[in-house]
Amino acid sequence: MKSDTPNNDSDQNNDQIATRSEVDSAVQIDQRQSWLKGRINQWRESGLISGEQSEAILNFESVPETPFRLGMRFSRLIVVLSTLGAILIGAGIISFIAANWQGIPVIAKLALLIGGQTATYWAAYQLQFIRGYPRVGGAIMFTGAAWFGANVFLVAQSYHLATDNPDLLIWWFIGVLPLAYIARSKAITVMSVAIFTIGISWKAAAQSEDEFSGILVMAMLLFTAAAIYAIGMIHLRRKNLNFYAGPYLVGGLLLAIGVTYMLTFNEIFRDISRDARTSTWTLSTGYIVLASFISIATVAALGFVARSSFRSKEHLAAKFAEPAVAALVVITGWFIATHLFESSAPYVVIANLLLIVLIFGTISLGIVNRREALVNVGIVFFVIDLSTRYIELTIDMLDTSLAFIVGGILLLGVGYGMERARRRLLRQFEMTEVGNGF
């Protein structure tokens, strides 16, 4: 096996180099096509060419789907099928063990659980590193990482340890995060980010009295969102870590926007802060330690990002706006957690302002970095926020049916306007139709 390895390595390297150049050329073709479409639309709108002519030019210049693109589609299918297959097998074995829990002797149970996990990793290792099937291997490795999490819970269960314990999720996270980097797996990175988010929020809830945990969980989710985003920013600026930035940035952004959106509702805030009096409000030491640790780590990461951007030729606002918004999310988290005001109004106002900053920040970031995906995410949340505020405002003022009709007309108008603005933005910044990576 030893003698095989270098050859396989070199084959894999050659494959990777070939694949990379194919990716680069495909991306270039995409960008050229996108640019051409934008220019032709402009020519048509300004009356230089007719609609028929524009169609004829586009048909003439169209590029047939390359074997590479077909290959990419096929690869995705392989990944989806392999992941589903591996998950089904794993889930079958684990549910069999869980259903016959006490009927299986401890040794057999452990052999099945740990043996199954090791066998899964062995298969993944063979396929990904030795035999050169990275997609199937990656899918099986993802299942191995999920299996490790199931094993943490099942071993705890076999010794009657409480499984409603966030520490188990934290252990799972620590166990699988290195795998994401070693196996160069975005899927395991996404899994790690999700486990970390749930685990840390759960931990925050466990650190507080039940009736007040809603506020503290929301605040902790904001800290976590900023931390995840800051980690993504560091990844984006390091050449060797750039590949993993997407899941952190997308996860952090969506979490921040999602939680802030929830906090913009007066009713939701009142519900989670019910009976929480400012005079008796105290944060437990455990919560303060946890939140401080995450906040300090986030601010340090943002400082590192700002420092590394300091010498770049970008505009001052572009360099520091992104870390500043992330810091704003942390400050909002503390503002909510410390619960200085009895009334929900200050929190709801702050959440609304933060949501606007996040939405327009996302759109601006998309424009500056030429990522259409970000522009679209920002626009979608803008429309959601606008619709929500409209419903909140009109629900008591107008008759329900009239409110719906007026709302529908407004939405259509806004949609039309947004589509025009979006097209103009894309043309202006010559952006690609779909974001590559992040």
Place this chain on the structure above:
Amino acid sequence: MASKVKQLFIVVIVVQVMFLLGLVGYRETILTLGRAAVLQTVPVDPRDLFKGEYVTLRYEISTLGQNSTVPNAKPYLLMGEINEGDTVYVGVHEESTDDSKDQFSMLHVQADKPSDDTDLFIKGRVITSKDNIITVEYGIEQYFLSEGRGVEIERADDVKVRVKINRSGTAAIKELIVDGEVWQP
């Protein structure tokens, strides 16, 4: 470079397996070398008792009171100030002790780890503390079983739990004693 990645991969997998085996070894050590105590459970709301594949256990020592007049609270001597979130050490009778005097002696709860190795203590975390009554969780409040077996425990008149406790006070469930008989899972 590629071989380094392979080596790192193997290291991570070995660490994962070692972690799981370590967890198993730790609990097995408690079950083998720990000192035994039998804890009396108290009935809980039947709707909460059986949750899918496990039963929720509530013990006499889950609620502890400063004096015996407090209803539903096991009388214990609370030593010093005890607050929510504190780790506490709760005295229990060792199973092998026959001395009837011991069974009726007042046990105590303290926040500092007992230095005396002769007494048996179980470690727990204070969940609520009010008017000299504390509720404590010991990490042994769930008992997992096969599907459909929960009803046997739900219908029993008397459920005791044999636990093993190590020197640091960590408890592990050894077995259930249902209506005087060791329950076969």
